[in-house]
Amino acid sequence: MPQSLARSLGFAPLVPLWVLVTLGILAVVLCAYALFRRTKGAFLRLAALLSVLVWLAGPQRLHESWHVLPETALLLVDQSPSMSVGQRAAIARQAASTLAQAHTDGLNLRTVTVRNSGHNGTRLFDALEQAAADVPPDQLAGVVMITDGQVADIPASVPDRLRPTTPDGKHLTLPLHVLLPAKGEETDRQLRILQAPPYAIVGQPAKLRVQVDDAGPGTTPGAQADVTLRVNGEDPVVIPVRTGSPQDISLPVPHPGQMLVSLSVAPLEGEVSQLNNQSVTHITGIRDRLRVLLISGTPNQGERVWRRLLKADPSVDLIHFTILRPPDKDDGTPLSDLALIAFPVRELFQDKIDQFDLIILDGFENRNILPHAYLNNIASFVRKGGGLLLTGGPEFVGPGTLQDTPVGDILPAHVPSEGGMVEQRFRPKLTAEGRRHPVTAALPGAPPQNSSADTAQTIPGQWGPWYRALKPDSTHGQTLMSGPDNAPLLVLDHVDQGRVALLLSDQIWLWSRGEGGGGPQAELLRRISHWLMKEPELEEEQLTAAIAGGELTVTRRSTADAAQKSVTVTPPGSPAISLALKPPAEDAGNKEDAAGLSVGRMQADKPGIWQVDDGTHKAFAAPVQPDPQEFADLRATATRISSVVSASGGGVFWSGDNSASPRVPSLRLADGSTQHGADWMGFPHRNAHVVTGKSATPLLPAWLMLGLSLCLLFAGWWREGRR
Incomplete structure (x- = not known):
């Protein structure tokens, strides 16, 4: 068990304190009187009295034995939906396993997996705040984040949890290290629908406002990109736009009812993913009056x-x-009298x-x-x-x-x-x-x-x-x-x-x-x-489709005696498949309310427009991303989080794109101002400890103090005896 001694000064008086105080006052008074009388050797006599008083105060050397506590570093592993791009999630898991298995004396690694459970993007710093609350402030060494850099709650400065107060009242900044599961900065193209009216007047154009943004090395705003527009799966219309600036698109609304509008943009060369190159919105056509x-x-x-x-x-x-x-x-009333x-x-x-x-x-x-x-x-x-x-x-x-x-x-x-x-x-x-x-x-x-x-x-x-x-x-x-x-x-x-x-x-x-x-x-x-007046919801022959929670639900309503048995479903970019329809009596509870209805369900987690066809009618559906912010920018990038990392003294590391053997830096406890190198992450020594015992030894031996006092008295007498 490693131990260390900390020495400090203490007192164990041999007489009551009031006696020491009284003797001290008496010594000062006598010295003052002697000085007033111009008596030689007064200072030497005073020194002799003070040496006796110091010895009576019982000065001691105090010895503490204490046990060094290991430090704790937090390892936050991002497993949000944006980490599903490529091999990021697998790389993150492998890197976290490598770090957890590495042993560093005096350092414990606590792993926290962060999954996106809301609608506001990845919130790693909220997770840091919660995880750090369980670690004693004097034992927290720092934080390692394994993430793609798409973090929604990046603070403007180093979080308070990484700026603890030392015993002397100063703020110590702990390092924040970031490991990104990629080779380096990536590029991405994003299509956003800035404005889309939920309702539009039939016969009048609806106006959509869209914007295409390119991000990453080598991209420049103002480049031309082609946006493809489809309404309910009809023939596509290609519209050229300029990246980095909003573009208005007019869309005809020929009939009442819901219109599924899909937009997609041509991919950018070398971009990391095309998941955010498309977007879907619903517009309901209504009659003006x-x-x-x-x-x-x-x-x-x-x-x-x-x-x-x-x-x-x-x-x-x-x-x-x-x-x-x-x-x-004709009742004989003159026309001039009729109202x-x-x-x-x-x-x-x-x-x-x-x-x-x-x-x-x-x-x-x-x-x-x-x-x-x-x-x-x-x-x-x-x-x-x-x-x-x-x-x-x-x-x-x-x-x-x-x-x-x-x-x-x-x-x-x-x-x-x-x-x-x-x-x-x-x-x-x-x-x-x-x-x-x-x-x-x-x-x-x-x-x-x-x-x-x-x-x-x-x-x-x-x-x-x-x-x-x-x-x-x-x-x-x-x-x-x-x-x-x-x-x-x-x-x-x-x-x-x-x-x-x-x-x-x-x-x-x-x-x-x-x-x-x-x-x-x-x-x-x-x-x-x-x-x-041809309200779509009241048509006697209806085919509707909707996607919620990763499941496609197809509903067929018909007034025919024999219900339709199946429909054809065409997923985005995939061949058509057959989906069986069944009466919803078991779900509806009331058989008569479900008359004329047949329902089919299947898994539908692929983004894009799904088409359903019963041979006469067509219906379209598209999944809605539960957290659009999570898929807004799909790059692995350090640009957003680098300022906080630099301010904390931490480092940014790239693990590569090989999930089997990612490049993972080692962990160490480091003294000095530098807390990272090309292949290592450092954490400062916090010197956290607990006291296991105390002992005391006299600071001044009695024989030494007695000899010193006698020497001073003799010196005073000798000085007084000289003419």
Whole structure:
């Protein structure tokens, strides 16, 4: 066990302290009196008295025996995601193992592995602070970091943990050494999306702002680079940019719904990795304003329902007309006395009809209100991509109905004049197709599939009753709800590029009044309206894909009876593979809510755009990096951390790119100001120790002090006796 002696002076008085003080005062007084009397030899007598007092004070030499404590150096091993580039992680592990196995007398090495667990990049200095808190300040020798240099929390100066206070009140700077798993400074090219709007107006260009940066030896800003732009996997567009400066890119937004925009830049010669040469963003196309024309044939209970629903949507511009006095009604009132405005037929149905997205005819009976040409315009409006919603009542079975006009050619059902109106209590229910269609699937309070819709009593889980409906003799399209005797109640249909919805009853307003428990009137009408305006989330045939947590989830929705069994998945830069789809009943918990759905999952940890194809539809997905800062710069570089390393007196070392035998400097305890060399890392001697024992020996022997005192007294007498 190494030991050392530390000597210091102590006192063990032979008499009480007050006696020493009294004798000392007396000696001083006598000396002063002798000097006043000009007595010769006074100083020699005083010296003799003081020698006696010093001997009585018992001066001693104190001896301490102590044990030297080993010093501790922290070894922080970076295993963050950026260390996955090339062989960095393997080199770091091998270098850490080599350092841990090396033995240096008086030095212990404590290894701490640092993994990125947040979204703010690699934080090695936070890990240093936590690890150093467990080491006594007088035993900390310094720190070694094995990292690629991409550290997010580099301080402006040496951390306080590496500047401990010595016993004499001074600050000692401990070294910080850095070992980088590479041959030397590397180069890298990075593509960043500076600005990307989450939403964009359909028909107007969306503006992206991107920047390409080159970093590392031999790179210069202003070089030309080619950026490739793809939208939903379509044909690429190549855009030349200059590195080091922002570039604006205009992107057309042709339709509503989500757009997956991928950007990639041509690689830089010799760059370390191309992982950050690409980026992905999502932009959702939305309509600026949805213009809806609502025509109520006569004042009715459902008008307020429609107005409340459409006015509550801030994205809807509603134009509403109610026909209070049809042309064939003449009560003798002079026209000059009427307060009604003329119905702007020409303006609505010829001049501006193409400006609307949706036309709603609520209980509309023609009665020669619209000429034949304007009814043709409505049918043409639908065929060119517009939406038409009709709610039918008694006006559908009388003379002059819309069924007998050009509008009848686009209606999905025909109601006969004889027996076409049924007046009886019934409860609407979903058809099998309606349980799969997104317009009516999982509507709140939908009755179970096996329940009777015509029961008179109110049963939890059933919608409230209606009392009147139309009974068509023919339908085409998709029947989502049924009424009395299972007759079609809600029918949707595609007409060329447009869509038509027909509700064969005018009593949906009863649900808003809570009749028999009410029903999801507002939600149903909202879904029908947005389906007519081609809301992507309400399409009856959907294929969606999403990547989260390294897993690709593919969801297929269909109204077909037989669910699709598989889809084709094309990973980035890899051949296509088949992915099986299964009903999600086990995950959904409610079988009816999952009707029409099939789901497939697979691992997807490869960056880039993944394409999914079912033969008719395509979907795209891209993984989102959990910590973009970690992959912003993929170089192994000492430029960012070198200032702190230099200020601490540490060194920067490069281990090479061979994971089997990296170049690892040796560790040593070094005296002097230099703490590193070409192949070694040094740490200062802290001299930390614990005292194991104490002993004392008299500083002045009694015989020596007695002889000295007598000599001084004799000298004083001799001086006094001289003339």
